[in-house]
Amino acid sequence: MLARAVREVEAAVQRGSVTGSVRTKFQAIALVAREERARARADEESSQSHKAEQLKRLDGIATILARTAVRDSGLLALLGEDAVVSDSARALRTEMLRAAGIEPPPVEAAPAEPEEAPAAVERRVVPQSVVSRQLANPFLAPDFEAARQVTSRPHRLAGWELLQPLFNSFERAGGGAPACMALPFPTDRFTPAGSELMPHQGQLVAAAAQGHRTFLLADEPGLGKTAQALLAAEASDAYPLLVVVPNVVKTNWAREAGRWTPHRKATVVQGNGETVDGFADIVVVNYEVLDRHVGWLGEFGFRGMVVDEAHFIKNKTSQRSQNVLQLSERIRLRTARPLLMALTGTPLINDIDDFRAIWQFLGWIDDSKPLGELMDALEATGLTPADPGFYPAARKCVIDLGIVRRRKVDVAADIPARRIADLPVELDDKAGRSIRAAERELARRLVKRYRSALAARETATEYEGIDVDLVRKVAGWELKDASGSDTGENVFGMMRRIGQAKAGLAADYAAQLARSAGKVVFFAKHVDVMDVAEESFAEKGIRYASIRGDQTPSVRQRNIDAFVNDPDVAVAVCSLTAAGVGINLQVASNIVLAELSWTDAEQTQAIDRSHRIGQTMPVTAWRIIAAQTIDARIAELIDSKAGLAARALDGSDEVFSSTDVQLEALVALLTAELSLAH
The missing domain is CATH 3.40.50.300 (P-loop containing nucleotide triphosphate hydrolases)
Structure with missing residues (x-):
C-alpha cells in the first residue's frame, strides 16, 4: 500500500503537479512509514530475516520520499522534525492504516483540545518576540478606516466577462507592443553610500518615490530585481515590509537587505520562528513555512509585501498561493496604499492564465472581475470586448498599473552575450541500447493503443492518413496512465534513465x-x-x-x-x-x-x-x-x-x-512511428 502511494506521489511531482492533495498524501506516507519502521524494530516475535526484509522495504519507500522531496522544497519541509502535521494528513494516515488492516491506536489521534475559532487556529504559531512587540506597542490596533475606499461604480462594463479578454489581450499583442509601464528619470536618492544602481533600477525606485505602489517586476533574470524591491520599499516608506521567498534564497535576501538598506533591521523566519526579531523592519519568510505563520503575519501591520519568484503562486489551488493571497488581502484592508511587488524573471510558465494569481495578489482583480483602478481604466477607454480596439487598449491599462519588463539587451548592454x-552524445553502451529499446517499446505501445481506438470507432470506415486529433488523445491517455503506474516504460522514466x-x-x-x-x-x-x-x-x-x-x-x-x-x-x-x-x-x-x-x-x-x-x-x-x-x-x-x-x-x-512538453513529446513519438508504418 505504501509503495503504491509513494509511486503516485513521485509521478505527480515529476509532472510538476504538486497540489494540496499530493502534499497531504506525501506527509501521510511519511507518517505511516516512520510508524512502521518503529513497529518493525520493536517487533520481537518476527525473525531477524523478516525484520531485515521489512526494514529494507521501508528504506526503499523512504528513499523515494527523499528523492521526490528534493524536486519540491515544499515537500522537503514536510519531512522536517518541526513540520506541522495537517489535519487532512492525519485523517489520510488513519485511512491508510485501516486500508492495510491496522487499527490506529487511540494515542495517535490528534490530542483533544477545546474548539478554537478559525482566527485562533491560524495563530497557532506566534513567535515570542512578536508577542513582545505587541505588548510594547499596545496602540497598534489596525485602522481599517485608513484603507482606501473604492468609490467608483462602473456600469457600462458591469455585464461583460472581462478577465479572459484581459488575458487574451496579452496573447494578441503584436510586434512592438509596449511591455513596460512608462517610467520616470532614474533616481539614486535612496541608494546607500558605496553602492550604485544601474539606470533601469533607478527608474523603478523613482516610480515608487512618485507614488506608484503596485509592480509586477518581470525584468529578465540577472537585472537586479532584489535591489529594486528593497529600495522601492525605502522610497515608499513601506515598513514593516514582508518578503515571501523560496527557501533557497532566504539567506541571500537577508544579505541583500543589509547591503541596500543597512539602516533597516531584517529578520528571517526559520521553522516555528523562535529566532524572529519582532521589532525588525523587514521580515523574510519562505513559502514552505508560511502556513504556520500566516495568522500573526496577517496582523503584524505590514505596509508593504514583496513576493519573490512570484510564478510559484500561479496555481491558485495550492496552499502557498492561498496563503500569499490571504496576506495580500489583509494588508490591503488595513493600509491605504501598500507597496505590493511581485518579482519574477519568468512570469509565464505554460499559459497566459498564469497571470491570474499574480494580478490578484497585486489587487488588480479578484476571482471574477477587475478591481478599482483597473476597472476605472477599462471604463475610461469607452470600449467593450466586442470592439476590435479593446484588446490593445486593455493590455495598456494593465501594463500601466505596474508591469515593468526590461531585457538585458535593452538596458544592460555591458553584460556580455x-x-x-x-552537445550531442552517443549512448552506445548497454544503457544506451536499453534506452533505445525502451523507446521503441513505448512507441509500439502507443501505436497499438492508437489502432485499437481507431478500430473501436462506431464508424468503421477506413481512415486515410494519420488522425491528428486521435494521436493527441492517445498521447494524453498515455501521459495520464504513466503518472499512476510504476510498470512499463513511460516518458518520465526514460528521461530519468537518459x-x-x-x-x-x-x-x-x-x-x-x-x-x-x-x-x-x-x-x-x-x-x-x-x-x-x-x-x-x-x-x-x-x-x-x-x-x-x-x-x-x-x-x-x-x-x-x-x-x-x-x-x-x-x-x-x-x-x-x-x-x-x-x-x-x-x-x-x-x-x-x-x-x-x-x-x-x-x-x-x-x-x-x-x-x-x-x-x-x-x-x-x-x-x-x-x-x-x-x-x-x-x-x-x-x-x-x-x-x-x-x-x-x-x-x-x-x-x-503553450501546450505541455510532455504531451508534445509523446505526440511526436507516436506521429513518427505512424509515419514509418504508412
Whole structure:
C-alpha cells in the first residue's frame, strides 16, 4: 500500500503537479512509514530475516520520499522534525492504516483540545518576540478606516466577462507592443553610500518615490530585481515590509537587505520562528513555512509585501498561493496604499492564465472581475470586448498599473552575450541500447493503443492518413496512465534513465571545461545524476561545491560562498530546481546542463545564475543531448516554447504553442512511428 502511494506521489511531482492533495498524501506516507519502521524494530516475535526484509522495504519507500522531496522544497519541509502535521494528513494516515488492516491506536489521534475559532487556529504559531512587540506597542490596533475606499461604480462594463479578454489581450499583442509601464528619470536618492544602481533600477525606485505602489517586476533574470524591491520599499516608506521567498534564497535576501538598506533591521523566519526579531523592519519568510505563520503575519501591520519568484503562486489551488493571497488581502484592508511587488524573471510558465494569481495578489482583480483602478481604466477607454480596439487598449491599462519588463539587451548592454550550445552524445553502451529499446517499446505501445481506438470507432470506415486529433488523445491517455503506474516504460522514466546514462559524459565535459576555462556550474535534475558527477569530479581531483534542495539555507550559502570565493573550488554541482533561482554564480561563464528541464523558463533561470549583473565574460550553456533518443525531441520542443513569455510581455510577433512538453513529446513519438508504418 505504501509503495503504491509513494509511486503516485513521485509521478505527480515529476509532472510538476504538486497540489494540496499530493502534499497531504506525501506527509501521510511519511507518517505511516516512520510508524512502521518503529513497529518493525520493536517487533520481537518476527525473525531477524523478516525484520531485515521489512526494514529494507521501508528504506526503499523512504528513499523515494527523499528523492521526490528534493524536486519540491515544499515537500522537503514536510519531512522536517518541526513540520506541522495537517489535519487532512492525519485523517489520510488513519485511512491508510485501516486500508492495510491496522487499527490506529487511540494515542495517535490528534490530542483533544477545546474548539478554537478559525482566527485562533491560524495563530497557532506566534513567535515570542512578536508577542513582545505587541505588548510594547499596545496602540497598534489596525485602522481599517485608513484603507482606501473604492468609490467608483462602473456600469457600462458591469455585464461583460472581462478577465479572459484581459488575458487574451496579452496573447494578441503584436510586434512592438509596449511591455513596460512608462517610467520616470532614474533616481539614486535612496541608494546607500558605496553602492550604485544601474539606470533601469533607478527608474523603478523613482516610480515608487512618485507614488506608484503596485509592480509586477518581470525584468529578465540577472537585472537586479532584489535591489529594486528593497529600495522601492525605502522610497515608499513601506515598513514593516514582508518578503515571501523560496527557501533557497532566504539567506541571500537577508544579505541583500543589509547591503541596500543597512539602516533597516531584517529578520528571517526559520521553522516555528523562535529566532524572529519582532521589532525588525523587514521580515523574510519562505513559502514552505508560511502556513504556520500566516495568522500573526496577517496582523503584524505590514505596509508593504514583496513576493519573490512570484510564478510559484500561479496555481491558485495550492496552499502557498492561498496563503500569499490571504496576506495580500489583509494588508490591503488595513493600509491605504501598500507597496505590493511581485518579482519574477519568468512570469509565464505554460499559459497566459498564469497571470491570474499574480494580478490578484497585486489587487488588480479578484476571482471574477477587475478591481478599482483597473476597472476605472477599462471604463475610461469607452470600449467593450466586442470592439476590435479593446484588446490593445486593455493590455495598456494593465501594463500601466505596474508591469515593468526590461531585457538585458535593452538596458544592460555591458553584460556580455550568452549562447546555448547543444552537445550531442552517443549512448552506445548497454544503457544506451536499453534506452533505445525502451523507446521503441513505448512507441509500439502507443501505436497499438492508437489502432485499437481507431478500430473501436462506431464508424468503421477506413481512415486515410494519420488522425491528428486521435494521436493527441492517445498521447494524453498515455501521459495520464504513466503518472499512476510504476510498470512499463513511460516518458518520465526514460528521461530519468537518459539523465543517468549522460551523467558520466556530462561530468567529463565539465571537468575539461574547469581545467581549460575556469569555474563551471553543473546543473542536473535528479539527485543520482548529481551523485555520479560528484564521484567523477572527486576521482579526477577536482574540488566542487554541492548545492542541493535537502540542505539547510546556511549550508547551501556556505557552499555557494566556497564556489564564489575559493579559487580552488572549480565546479558547482547544482540541483536544477533548488539552485535555479535566486543565487549569484557570475564567477563562472560556462554552464553544463546535464539534464533537460520540461520548460524553457527553468532552463533560462539556471543559465541566468551566471548571466547577470557582475558578469564580465560571455556565458555559454552547454546542453548535453542524447542523440537519436527522445531527449533530442524534447530539446526541440523546449526551444519551440521559448518565446511564450516574450510574446506576451515583449510584444514579439512569433507565435509559440503553450501546450505541455510532455504531451508534445509523446505526440511526436507516436506521429513518427505512424509515419514509418504508412
